[in-house]
Amino acid sequence: MAKLGKDWGPLHPEVKKTETLAKTELSREGQLDxxxxxxxxxxTEDRLGNLYRQNKVVGGLYSSRGQEATSVGSAYALAPQDFVGPLIRNLGTMLVRGVKPREVMMQYMAKSDSPTGGKDCNTHFGDLARGLVAPISMLGAVIPVLAGVALAGRMQKKDLVALTYIGDGGTSTGDFHEGLNLAAVLNLPFVLIAENNGWAYSTPTSRQMRIQNIVTRAAAYGIAGEVVDGNDVLAVYEATRRAVERARSGGGPTLLEAKTFRMKGHAEHDDAGYVPKEHFEEWKAKDPIDRFERHLRDHGLATEAELQQITARIDEELSREVDLALASPFPPAERAFENVYAEGVI
Ligand SMILES: Cc1ncc(C[n+]2csc(CCOP(=O)(O)OP(=O)(O)O)c2C)c(N)n1
Ligand SMILES: [Mg+2]
Incomplete structure (x- = not known):
């Protein structure tokens, strides 16, 4: 097992334990956001972990621990009219788009008041009113869909950018190629963020590709590409903002590669025993939230007391969200056949 880690070498050595985050024009309020x-x-994921251990979650539980900066920084760079297709490790993206923790909790518990009424689990739901396209599969299928959203937006003369994500493993699929190539040749207002966290379930990146950087492929599609430290929320925000601006001004798609690390197993049931232990120690020191806290304090943007107050407020909010989610009933059996097929369509 350890051999895999060894022959794969250190993960993303270019992501330093640096305390200095990217430069930004974002206001103090924006940074606190x-x-x-x-x-x-x-x-929210910690609360979901508790619910999982209480056997209240139906199916698997997927965590974005260690990757929060990529989801949050990228989603924050979008405008309200833009569309985004989050994957299971993009809870932060959904929260930025206005999803309430209780919606995700109810969905994970298959409750009646969940966005899909208990029909699907985890973060598998969308909401077009909030510019959220429901995930289909982790492995590339969302890319052609979001390319289609970008094309539809252009045909309807809307000022709309479409963004979605792909894992390192997902880049090995045909959908990745077809979707990105389509977006490239049509010069669509499209941004693809490749979250390179080193693993696709138990398969290391070295068994997915021979290149060091996924972004190398941007050249093959004739589009812009940029590598970004995925654990620096300001770097992700700034790189996405540049890509979104390019897309909006007719410059076509961008492939952004966020170098990051999955701090848990593929899902809660997976102890990630195949990942070398040193990688967890190394990446704990690069934790995106700890790094950002130090940045906020060092730049006089927030005191320790203010950060603690923010945390305490979130904790109170989440207690209410958990209570609401638990109070929701399971759907009655007769609803199993509702909203499965479109009605009135021949
Ligand atoms: C066709 C298909 N095969 C397998 C799976 C199970 N599966 C879901 S995600 C995943 C690994 C994805 O790895 P990566 O793209 O690197 O994303 P990450 O989980 O690291 O965020 C696998 C094997 C699936 N959803 N669909
Ligand atoms: Mg991966």
Whole structure:
């Protein structure tokens, strides 16, 4: 097992344990917003972990621990009219788009008041009113869909950018190629964020590709590409903002590669025993929330007391959200056949 880690080498050595985050024009309020969303993501997932251990979650539980900066920083760079297709490790994206923790909790518990009425689980739901396209599969299928959203927006003369994500493993699929190539040749207002967290379930990146950087492929599609430290929320925000601006001004798609690390197993049932232990120690020191807290304090943007107050507020909010989610009943059996097929369509 350890051999895999060894022959794969250190993960993303270019992501330093640096205390200096990227430069930003974002106001203090904006930066505190990023902090709140990252904390909300982590603390919501902690609450979900408790519900899972209480056997209240139906099916698997997927965590974005360690990757919160990528989801939050990228979603924060979008405008309200834009569309985004989050994957299971993008809870932060959904929270930035206005999803309430209780919606996700109810969905994970298959409750009647969940967005899908208990028909699907985890974060598998969308809401077009909030510019959220429901995930289909983790493995690339959302890319052609979001390319289609970008094309539809252009045909309807809307000022709309479409953004979605792909894991390192997901880049090995045909859908990745077809979707990105389509977006490239049609010069669509499209942004694809490749979250390179080193693993696709138990398969290391070295068994998915021979290149070091996924972004190398941007050149093959003739589109812009950029590598970004996925654990620096300001770097992710700034890189996404540049990509979104390019898309909006007719410059076509961008492939952004966020270098990051999955701090848990593929899902809660997976102890990630195949990942070398040193990688967890190394990446704990690069934790995106800890790094951002130090940045906020060092730049006089927030005191320790203010950060603690934000955390305490989130904790109170989440207690209410958990109570509401638990109070929701399971759907009655007769609803099993509702909203399965479109009615009145021949
Ligand atoms: C066709 C298909 N095969 C397998 C799976 C199960 N599966 C879901 S995610 C995943 C790994 C994805 O790895 P990666 O793209 O690197 O994303 P990450 O989980 O690291 O965020 C697998 C094997 C699936 N959903 N669909
Ligand atoms: Mg991965």
């Amino acid at each position: 990023l902090y709140r969303y990252m904390k909300l993501t982590r603390m």
